Amino acid sequence: MKVIEIAASVLKGNDRIADENRIVFRDNHVFVVNVMGSPGAGKTSLLLKTIEALGQGFNIGVIEGDIATSHDAELIQAAGVPVVQINTQGACHLDAMMIKTALTHFDLAKIDLLFIENVGNLVCPAGFRLGESARIVVSSVPEGDDKPKKYPGMFRVVDAVLLNKIDLLDVFGFNTNTFKEDVLPAGFSSFSSKPEIFEVSCKTEKGLSVWLDWLKKHGGVVCR
Ligand code: MG
Numbered sequence: 001m002k003v004i005e006i007a008a009s010v011l012k013g014n015d016r017i018a019d020e021n022r023i024v025f026r027d028n029h030v031f032v033v034n035v036m037g038s039p040g041a042g043k044t045s046l047l048l049k050t051i052e053a054l055g056q057g058f059n060i061g062v063i064e065g066d067i068a069t070s071h072d073a074e075l076i077q078a079a080g081v082p083v084v085q086i087n088t089q090g091a092c093h094l095d096a097m098m099i100k101t102a103l104t105h106f107d108l109a110k111i112d113l114l115f116i117e118n119v120g121n122l123v124c125p126a127g128f129r130l131g132e133s134a135r136i137v138v139s140s141v142p143e144g145d146d147k148p149k150k151y152p153g154m155f156r157v158v159d160a161v162l163l164n165k166i167d168l169l170d171v172f173g174f175n176t177n178t179f180k181e182d183v184l185p186a187g188f189s190s191f192s193s194k195p196e197i198f199e200v201s202c203k204t205e206k207g208l209s210v211w212l213d214w215l216k217k218h219g220g221v222v223c224r
């Protein structure tokens, strides 16, 4: 019983700080995307491709969440955008307080688009609001077409699903229809009743333009 009470109060406290973050983002006209997904789904690769494509038109910043190491943050930094690494010391998700702390290292007035790469995990990142404008999940073909069915909690709280590594569809016998049918109407999405599904390959760049258009459409409203 106590454990449940503690968990509930932790989440409540988290939501309060998430609301504070949201106000800071709004006041600074920053469009913030919480990028979630399993380890190896291609979250960092997607960010690198997105920075490459939009870095001229938008001032981009990145917060990297990892259990350990700064490996991904170094890749992002090499792409020439400001990046703050959060090492969670073992915690398997980011929370709003970690984001609030990380924000002190950015000049938000100079950021249009802020990407938060969450810890690789399809479970608890879905339960922690960070104050973001949009949530996405990157799911990749090698993980299998059953991920939306097995992790409904994640696929129900996102605004967009990026199915990555579609260059491997045939190799893995991946059924795209099965995958899509299990991405159910959310009701949580800020932008639509059902998450948008983008089929992409960060390797071949197929499908990325549709994702970039979505980002420009929703982000462009906020960043002025
Ligand atoms: Mg990564």
Ligand code: ZN
Binding pocket: 091, 092, 093, 124, 125
């Ligand atoms: Zn966790």
